[in-house]
Amino acid sequence: MKSPSARWLYFAPLAVLLGASALCAWTLSVFLTGPVISQPELRPQRRVAEDALVLAGSGSNLPLTRLLAEAWGRRVYLHESIGSRGGVRAVRDGAIDLGLISRPLREEEQQGLVVWPYARVAVVIASGSSVPEQDFDEAGLAQLYSGVRRTWPDGTALRVVQRELGDSSHDAVERHWLRFAEASHEAYRRQRWRVVYADASMRAALLSERGSVGLFDQGAVRIEQLPLRIHRVEGVRPSPETLESGAYPFSKDLSMLSVGPPSDLARDFLGFIYSDRGRDLTRRAGYLPLERPAAERP
Amino acid sequence: MRPPNLALWLRARMRPLAAMVGVCVALGAPLAYLHFGLRARCAQASAEAARIAFRVRQEGLSQDGLWRYGAPKLVEHLQAFHLGSAERIRIVDRFGLVFTAGEEPQGATVWGRAALLLADDSQSAVWVGLGARDVIVDGLVLLLVFAAVGAGLALLVTRLPVRSMERAGERILVLMGQSELARRAADLQEQERRRLARELHDGVGQALTGLRIHLQLAEHGDGKVLERAKGMVDDAIEEVRRSVADLGPSILDEIGLLEALRRYTLDFSERTGIPVELDLPAGDARLPTSLESACYRIVQEALSNTAKHAGASRVCLRVQIVSEHLRLEVSDDGQGFEPGAVDGQGLCNIAQRVSLQGGCLEIDTAPGRGCALRAELPLDVEGT
Ligand SMILES: Nc1ncnc2c1ncn2[C@@H]1O[C@H](COP(=O)(O)OP(=O)(O)OP(=O)(O)O)[C@@H](O)[C@H]1O
Numbered sequence: 001m002k003s004p005s006a007r008w009l010y011f012a013p014l015a016v017l018l019g020a021s022a023l024c025a026w027t028l029s030v031f032l033t034g035p036v037i038s039q040p041e042l043r044p045q046r047r048v049a050e051d052a053l054v055l056a057g058s059g060s061n062l063p064l065t066r067l068l069a070e071a072w073g074r075r076v077y078l079h080e081s082i083g084s085r086g087g088v089r090a091v092r093d094g095a096i097d098l099g100l101i102s103r104p105l106r107e108e109e110q111q112g113l114v115v116w117p118y119a120r121v122a123v124v125i126a127s128g129s130s131v132p133e134q135d136f137d138e139a140g141l142a143q144l145y146s147g148v149r150r151t152w153p154d155g156t157a158l159r160v161v162q163r164e165l166g167d168s169s170h171d172a173v174e175r176h177w178l179r180f181a182e183a184s185h186e187a188y189r190r191q192r193w194r195v196v197y198a199d200a201s202m203r204a205a206l207l208s209e210r211g212s213v214g215l216f217d218q219g220a221v222r223i224e225q226l227p228l229r230i231h232r233v234e235g236v237r238p239s240p241e242t243l244e245s246g247a248y249p250f251s252k253d254l255s256m257l258s259v260g261p262p263s264d265l266a267r268d269f270l271g272f273i274y275s276d277r278g279r280d281l282t283r284r285a286g287y288l289p290l291e292r293p294a295a296e297r298p
Numbered sequence: 299m300r301p302p303n304l305a306l307w308l309r310a311r312m313r314p315l316a317a318m319v320g321v322c323v324a325l326g327a328p329l330a331y332l333h334f335g336l337r338a339r340c341a342q343a344s345a346e347a348a349r350i351a352f353r354v355r356q357e358g359l360s361q362d363g364l365w366r367y368g369a370p371k372l373v374e375h376l377q378a379f380h381l382g383s384a385e386r387i388r389i390v391d392r393f394g395l396v397f398t399a400g401e402e403p404q405g406a407t408v409w410g411r412a413a414l415l416l417a418d419d420s421q422s423a424v425w426v427g428l429g430a431r432d433v434i435v436d437g438l439v440l441l442l443v444f445a446a447v448g449a450g451l452a453l454l455v456t457r458l459p460v461r462s463m464e465r466a467g468e469r470i471l472v473l474m475g476q477s478e479l480a481r482r483a484a485d486l487q488e489q490e491r492r493r494l495a496r497e498l499h500d501g502v503g504q505a506l507t508g509l510r511i512h513l514q515l516a517e518h519g520d521g522k523v524l525e526r527a528k529g530m531v532d533d534a535i536e537e538v539r540r541s542v543a544d545l546g547p548s549i550l551d552e553i554g555l556l557e558a559l560r561r562y563t564l565d566f567s568e569r570t571g572i573p574v575e576l577d578l579p580a581g582d583a584r585l586p587t588s589l590e591s592a593c594y595r596i597v598q599e600a601l602s603n604t605a606k607h608a609g610a611s612r613v614c615l616r617v618q619i620v621s622e623h624l625r626l627e628v629s630d631d632g633q634g635f636e637p638g639a640v641d642g643q644g645l646c647n648i649a650q651r652v653s654l655q656g657g658c659l660e661i662d663t664a665p666g667r668g669c670a671l672r673a674e675l676p677l678d679v680e681g682t
């Protein structure tokens with residue numbers, strides 16, 4: 001009694017198989033779908049106003065640049081920190097007139113950009129004013145970051161505040177002191193200390209937390225008249241003079257960026273910066289004024 | 299009549315069912331694992347996207363439209379220091395990709411999204427991609443395991459019912475054979491009744507008719523007729539005795555099998571002149587009625603075959619009761635026969651009676667070597 005009518009029953013498992021495959025495909029497609037990225041359009045240029053100069057970039061440049069812009073007397077719109085990299089990209093995209101950077105341009109960034117270095121600032125080892133002035137050498141600073149040394153001489157607990165990887169202040173010190181660089185990177189990897197992301201956060205941490213210590217800009221301390229203790233490095237106190245003489249090792253150069261020749265307004269601002277008055281202001285703010293690049297001299 | 303092949307029929311229906319069970323078992327758990335595993339991974343990715351979006355927004359609020367330029371540095375910092383598991387991060391806005399961190403996706407990646415909610419761009423969002431290869435590989439391993447389990451189950455689901463059905467089919471065949479036997483037994487009874495009617499008609503009936511005629515003649519005073527009538531009555535009595543002996547079973551009720559066999563063999567020897575050697579158990583143990591009458595009939599037929607065909611000089615009848623069985627043997631020293639080459643009703647009837655009793659039969663004979671008929675019948679007839 002062969003029953004061919006039973007053959008249609010095979011459709012049931014077949015249907016289940018098909019359904020399961022469909023479900024599987026659906027599940028995969030739902031969860032594995034990433035962002036749909038259209039071809040990037042040209043981003044619209046953004047300006048606050050035609051007669052205002054728009055600047056943005058590294059947070060290290062902001063205190064001095066703000067000071068200079070106020071002295072210049074024309075309308076300047078200065079954005080909060082977007083980092084040196086952000087400054088490079090924004091000026092390239094035409095979103096701003098001049099980019100602000102606190103580190104040398106990387107090779108891949110250089111093309112088509114004109115760099116206007118205008119000030120050199122000392123990178124200092126700073127802490128709250130309650131900490132007595134210290135004198136650090138390479139080993140001493142490395143001990144701080146590697147956690148070997150835990151207290152200040154007066155017994156208060158020592159709290160290091162680090163910056164994110166690639167921060168220009170850290171780069172400036174690590175370039176000279178390799179053992180410190182190792183200690184700092186190791187501490188970062190192990191998340192031994194608090195890591196802050198912006199100059200403003202570093203300032204707040206140093207001011208508010210007892211016994212905290214970190215790398216900071218001398219210029220910002222002076223312009224904002226911050227009650228912070230600045231420590232000696234191998235016996236040398238940081239200042240524009242010790243920077244200039246080369247006695248104090250840690251510094252970074254602040255520059256502006258333009259795409260090709262700058263606009264008239266920007267050229268005017270740069271002219272002011274490189275003028276005697278601008279250079280004088282810069283020096284009094286605790287920075288070492290730099291020369292206009294040779295190629296751009298009139 | 300052949301019974302339907304139920305096993306075949308069942309197999310045709312069980313196979314798709316088993317395939318269904320196999321497929322469901324094989325796919326169910328792995329699919330669920332895949333779905334929920336990917337969903338959990340997706341939720342994780344979305345949560346990380348939300349954390350990143352929160353920070354980017356926090357920073358971006360003070361950067362106005364320039365958040366796009368500030369975000370990469372922040373995201374790289376978050377990825378390096380805070381979010382070890384966010385493997386790929388992409389930030390998009392209405393113009394396209396703003397920034398991507400982490401290696402580009404290799405293989406399966408699950409994506410989670412969180413809106414950035416920045417005033418200048420309602421479409422900006424953070425996407426976080428997490429590798430999902432492990433989930434998929436685990437799912438495949440599960441699939442292998444469950445496929446094996448499913449196949450085993452499917453096999454079981456078909457095998458067990460089909461096996462039982464095959465057994466049931468065999469049993470049905472046996473039962474059908476038995477009912478056929480019962481039908482034959484009824485036929486046998488019918489035949490016996492007709493023979494009885496025939497014998498009564500031809501034997502006793504004829505004798506009584508003749509007797510009536512002679513009695514009528516005797517009314518007219520013929521003395522010789524009375525003499526002949528007396529002879530006829532004697533014949534009729536003899537005829538009735540023989541018929542009663544043939545009917546057998548009724549005397550079994552009164553005197554039992556063993557005694558009935560003794561009388562029958564005596565009568566047989568008297569009629570045929572062939573001596574019967576008897577070997578019966580002592581006493582007069584009573585056996586179940588159907589068994590007694592079957593034995594009696596078998597002996598009758600065997601002895602009558604001996605008389606008819608064997609040309610034997612002696613016959614031996616042996617009955618033994620051995621542990622729950624009754625053994626019956628009728629052997630002669632006659633000419634024997636070729637067991638396969640014969641054709642008659644008597645031996646068939648014997649075989650049927652034996653199998654109706656649930657016993658077994660053996661006919662041991664060859665031309666020139668006599669014939670021994672052995673039957674072994676269980677005493678407990680009800681049990682078969
Ligand atoms: N004891 C015997 N000795 C020799 N031949 C025998 C013996 N019993 C049976 N046969 C052979 O087997 C055959 C079949 O026997 P069976 O009893 O079936 O049929 P039957 O005696 O010919 O006819 P019936 O149906 O009237 O009994 C017989 O014809 C005979 O040739």
Ligand SMILES: [Mg+2]
Pocket residue numbers: 599602603606642644645
């Ligand atoms: Mg016979």
